[in-house]
Amino acid sequence: METAQLHRGRLIDHIQLVVADLSASRAFYRPLFEVLEIPIGGEADDYFWADELFISSRDSDAALGKLTGRHHLAFQAKDRATVDAFHSAGIANGGIDNGKPGERSYHPGYYAAFLLDPDGNNIEAVYHGPANRSAPSVVVDF
Incomplete structure (x- = not known):
């Protein structure tokens, strides 16, 4: 019997980015x-993948020879320090600043940073604050 972790209530199951320079x-x-x-x-x-994000080259079987368009992806961070480290790591590895770490007006406690990846995708790390944490995921046995 295999145990998998399902995240009930999520709208997106997975995302694929097809990039120009893998x-x-x-x-x-x-x-x-x-x-x-x-x-x-x-x-x-x-290709390579992490969690539910799949990143592949244009010549991969799944890409059908076409790049994906510009996307905004937001990754959850465990705290503000992780958002800060995310932004620093992105800048140090080819990312372009698209919003320094800081509070945003979306809701109280929304702390985020934004980067443009090598293909121009807007990549965000967000910490919602301790009062706004998501419910835990559900573990299901198969």
């Missing part, structure tokens, strides 16, 4: 995932 994307995303404590789940010459 090497540049690996160099950008790996340090961000390390800061967020999200391990690389798998990789090959034409």
